[in-house]
Amino acid sequence: MEIGSHSYYRIVGRPSCRGEMKACVTFDSRYGNTEKIAKSLATGLEEAGIRATCVGVSSVIVESLSEYDLICVGGPTQYRTASKAMQDFLGSLSKVDLSGKRAFAFDTKRDSLLAGSAAKYIEGALKNRGMRIVSQRQSAMIATPEAEMERRESESKDEWKERRHGSEKLLGGEGGRFEQIGRQVGRALLEAAPMSIRS
Ligand SMILES: Cc1cc2nc3c(=O)[nH]c(=O)nc-3n(C[C@H](O)[C@H](O)[C@H](O)COP(=O)(O)O)c2cc1C
Numbered sequence: 653m654e655i656g657s658h659s660y661y662r663i664v665g666r667p668s669c670r671g672e673m674k675a676c677v678t679f680d681s682r683y684g685n686t687e688k689i690a691k692s693l694a695t696g697l698e699e700a701g702i703r704a705t706c707v708g709v710s711s712v713i714v715e716s717l718s719e720y721d722l723i724c725v726g727g728p729t730q731y732r733t734a735s736k737a738m739q740d741f742l743g744s745l746s747k748v749d750l751s752g753k754r755a756f757a758f759d760t761k762r763d764s765l766l767a768g769s770a771a772k773y774i775e776g777a778l779k780n781r782g783m784r785i786v787s788q789r790q791s792a793m794i795a796t797p798e799a800e801m802e803r804r805e806s807e808s809k810d811e812w813k814e815r816r817h818g819s820e821k822l823l824g825g826e827g828g829r830f831e832q833i834g835r836q837v838g839r840a841l842l843e844a845a846p847m848s849i850r851s
Pocket of ligand 1: 680682684685687729730762767820
């Protein structure tokens with residue numbers, strides 16, 4: 653079903669079971685890198701036995717999030733923090749009581765000390781909503797040639813130019829690493845769940 657700019661995806665066509673735990677992986681993505689990582693994470697969650705749905709932030713019906721046992725939120729690092737669309741989405745979470753719900757934050761970013769992190773912002777916002785972080789935030793790395801990286805690190809916020817970013821691609825292996833992270837997060841969720849839900 654296409655709603656807004658992103659589709660709702662079921663990752664694996666596994667029939668749902670009674671008592672099965674559900675995760676919603678919500679993401680922002682301008683050039684598709686974070687979307688790929690979100691799908692990898694959802695695949696890993698499914699492999700761990702969690703029913704996972706992937707949806708872009710512009711398509712999320714915030715009230716429906718209360719139906720999920722786990723909410724994963726990820727976005728691109730922009731200007732060393734979360735994108736405007738992600739910040740707006742996180743602000744909209746005030747419409748629903750998600751306190752006590754399990755959560756996990758992730759982002760895509762450059763492999764640099766000066767890169768900043770959207771996931772740090774996201775994790776903080778989820779905690780502020782009273783959500784419980786099931787596993788520490790994770791970043792998927794974007795490949796950037798070294799010389800280009802040095803030049804960018806010296807840039808001020810106003811000097812970021814959009815045309816420089818569209819060609820950035822994930823480092824090789826980051827998709828597989830996020831499937832593994834999805835399995836770990838899924839197992840952590842199951843361990844945190846009461847026995848009645850697990851069986
Ligand atoms: C306007 C803009 C600002 C960016 N600022 C940063 C930044 O501060 N730190 C960083 O690590 N990456 C930065 N990037 C790179 C993105 O994080 C990277 O390209 C990411 O993979 C984009 O994800 P997406 O393909 O899901 O949109 C920026 C990209 C854009 C377009």
